[in-house]
Amino acid sequence: MPANRFNGFTQYGVGVGLRIPHYDEILSRRPVVDWFEIISENYMVDGGNALATLDRILEQYRVVQHGVSLYFGSAQRLNDDHLRRLKALTRRTGTPWVSDHLCWGSVDGTYSHDLLPLPYTWEAVERTAQQIRHAQQELELPILVENVSSYAEFHDSEMTEWEFLNEVVERADCGILLDVNNIYVSSWNHDFDPMTYVNAIDPARVGQIHIAGHSRFEKYRLDTHDHPVLDPVWKLYARAIERVGHTATLLEWDDRIPPFDELHSEALKANRWLASAPQSPIAAPENRHAAA
Numbered sequence: 582m583p584a585n586r587f588n589g590f591t592q593y594g595v596g597v598g599l600r601i602p603h604y605d606e607i608l609s610r611r612p613v614v615d616w617f618e619i620i621s622e623n624y625m626v627d628g629g630n631a632l633a634t635l636d637r638i639l640e641q642y643r644v645v646q647h648g649v650s651l652y653f654g655s656a657q658r659l660n661d662d663h664l665r666r667l668k669a670l671t672r673r674t675g676t677p678w679v680s681d682h683l684c685w686g687s688v689d690g691t692y693s694h695d696l697l698p699l700p701y702t703w704e705a706v707e708r709t710a711q712q713i714r715h716a717q718q719e720l721e722l723p724i725l726v727e728n729v730s731s732y733a734e735f736h737d738s739e740m741t742e743w744e745f746l747n748e749v750v751e752r753a754d755c756g757i758l759l760d761v762n763n764i765y766v767s768s769w770n771h772d773f774d775p776m777t778y779v780n781a782i783d784p785a786r787v788g789q790i791h792i793a794g795h796s797r798f799e800k801y802r803l804d805t806h807d808h809p810v811l812d813p814v815w816k817l818y819a820r821a822i823e824r825v826g827h828t829a830t831l832l833e834w835d836d837r838i839p840p841f842d843e844l845h846s847e848a849l850k851a852n853r854w855l856a857s858a859p860q861s862p863i864a865a866p867e868n869r870h871a872a873a
């Protein structure tokens with residue numbers, strides 16, 4: 582694999598998650614936004630208002646798909662019907678890549694709807710990488726896997742989380758969606774140095790970065806996506822950009838969602854670091870939907 586295969590995504594700039602409370606404002610005012618990330622599952626339907634709105638967004642903006650239910654780490658085989666419907670949506674959106682989480686969440690056809698942490702074992706590395714490879718072949722698009730925030734660990738783990746992530750993406754030949762907020766939340770909950778994590782990640786595999794806010798409690802941190810990005814998370818972001826270079830960046834904000842301009846301003850703070858980051862020499866993937 583070329584060392585910089587995922588750097589083509591770097592010129593996407595700074596995006597925000599597309600959320601229902603902002604639909605009307607985006608469609609009527611058409612703010613200038615580099616790109617929107619959608620939750621694929623919200624649009625994997627045959628019709629209706631959500632899909633109609635998405636089509637109108639696609640007329641004006643680049644859209645990238647992010648999923649929450651592939652569960653690459655589950656022991657059961659990926660759901661063929663889910664993959665088929667996901668692929669149909671990728672054809673509609675023209676997404677240049679598809680992301681989902683490095684986790685498990687289903688057993689024998691029953692879905693937890695949670696992003697559950699994996700044991701960091703060699704067996705899990707092999708199984709998870711195999712599933713990602715399969716999805717990548719079926720979807721015919723690069724997959725980026727995202728590190729999740731976690732609140733429990735397994736005694737059976739044979740390596741650190743960052744070693745596990747590197748091993749999985751190498752074997753799957755896929756990219757990384759590095760969520761620096763998740764790294765920070767997990768580092769607090771499991772008492773490791775988050776900068777060690779960021780410094781260990783293979784920079785050639787990182788195609789996108791998530792930033793988000795979280796909630797602080799006395800004994801733990803919770804990944805709530807309902808606050809501005811906290812300073813220690815910006816520090817991790819700065820270090821990630823220093824290592825990876827200019828990278829597609831996305832602010833997640835899913836609860837207590839502020840007015841669109843407030844949310845977008847928070848995301849655009851990332852430009853402070855992106856502005857001085859080296860640009861990839863590779864052009865961004867073609868997308869028929871130029872940013873407004």
Ligand SMILES: [Fe+2]
Pocket residue numbers: 727760763791833
């Ligand atoms: Fe994330």
